[in-house]
Amino acid sequence: MIRGTRKRAAGVMVTLCLALSACTMSTDTASSNHDGTGPITIGFIGGMSGVFAPYEKPALDGAKLAVKEINAAGGVNGRRLKLVTEDNKSDINESARAGQAILDDGAVASLVPVDLNYGGGAAQVIQGAGKIAMSVGGGSTQWAKFGPLVYNVGTTATSDGAAMAQFAHDKGIKDAYLMVDTISDFSQELCDGFKTRFKELGGRILGSDTFNNKDTSLGAQITRMKSAARQPGIIANCSFPPGGALMVKQLRDAGIDSPLISSNGMDGDFWFKNSMPNLSGVYTVDWASVWGDDPAPGVNKLVKDLAKAQGSQPQNQFGVTGYIAVKAIAAAMRKAGSTDGDKVAAALNSFKHEDVGIPLTFDKDFHMDRTREYRILQVVNGRPKFVTTVKTAGN
Incomplete structure (x- = not known):
């Protein structure tokens, strides 16, 4: 889906990113992620209110479910996942600030909003710190070539x-x-x-x-x-x-x-x-039917689990995309044997119909799925x- 608004955020994005470039993650929050012993912190940035809430609130539910399942199965490389969140209130001016806040919370990778202009500032800050940023389903083709550490589990508009x-x-x-x-x-x-x-x-x-x-x-x-x-x-x-x-x-x-x-x-x-x-x-x-009739049995099971977690019928596929984004990052970290951004990116680039809830394909030149049914x-x-x-x- 969605979306790159015509209200251009480029100037805001660049200004804020430059202003924040001198900010560094505190050693307290960073240590548990990089010494290989503590939990691996994954961030989630999204609008819990405003125009993008109908998409990003379900995505957060999906991300939480994925973290729960991964931890129940033993975590990633012997370490549990920890999810930290930042509400950007569907505000175009909150993007870069939210990205830095997630880094300050110790995230070594983060899910970012669906919309390029509302999520691009956060992605730029996160990528600038050498971490993976992954949109939960935006449709702008610009996501695919935003940078070496930025990905999108969606398809192009x-x-x-x-x-x-x-x-x-x-x-x-x-x-x-x-x-x-x-x-x-x-x-x-x-x-x-x-x-x-x-x-x-x-x-x-x-x-x-x-x-x-x-x-x-x-x-x-x-x-x-x-x-x-x-x-x-x-x-x-x-x-x-x-x-x-x-x-x-x-x-x-x-x-x-x-x-x-x-x-x-x-x-x-x-x-x-x-x-x-x-x-x-x-x-x-x-990309998936949330009405119990998807041709892939695994998707139907996932939707049932999401319905149970949410306490209501899922309204769209963004619970699924939040889930597969976390699963994709975790799978890449396992392949890489590391949380290092460049190594995780290399693992993501090797995905060819990788089973992360639904098949997911990336390559080094195009960080969106061009093969999806x-x-x-x-x-x-x-x-x-x-x-x-x-x-x-x-x-």
Whole structure:
């Protein structure tokens, strides 16, 4: 999923990182990680409130579950894992500060937020200290080449969009309309990926329009869509709640019943179960189904364990991504026989369908998974369900 906001954080990121570059980890917190005897401290940075809470709170639950399982099985290289957390409040200005705080807590590797601009500052600080930073599922392609110690367990937005297009083509759909959320670079990349692949497959783009996630009315966009030559065979909803949810409702209220397809940002039923309880004709491209029907039995077991840990039905796959991020770091530390950042990175670069809950592949030049098989979920009468799988050529 998600997301590189158009509100550019580059200046803030660089300034804060430079300001923090002189900061060092205290010897008290560092010693237990580097003398090979104490626990291995893994950090988690995420928004426990704000726009990213629906994604990063579940990711934290997944990370906690992974730490619990790993410790129950004897830890990593004979040492237990310790998880420390830092809430960035979904605040773009908190990123670098959160990264330094996690280092001050003794982290030798850390999970960072989904969004590049909200998590990139933290990743830069952590990488600058020689540690691994791993996003729990952001979609910006820039994550893949951010630096030698920065990784992302997600897939690229353009690959997600290509998977959306492939599914539409496989269903025999010939034309599409694009709705692009301007709040996010991810959304643009997502629709770009859809458009490119759909046209390669012989599909036609009837039109394209933009909106902002904070808009309260899409009346003008709906009027323009209705003026198209015909009702589209499918609408690419390149957004996420609340704006993406508002778009679905207003389209349906306006009598536009074309199917809609989105990325994992529109996961879950939380955004429609009250306002559109009988919703149908909505598809999402995901890495895992959290509804007990994933084709991989191990994923279904993991989701059950997450539901038990959370005390409720998981709403999206980010509990899974938080889990696999910790599992990936732990597996790489075992392979490396070390917590040293460069050695762990070399181990991560060797991952080829590494089983960390779901298969995970990296290489030294591209630190996101370009081989993953997607799940297509469909909402029918208010209930999400697994439909099929789709693979793309990657990016």
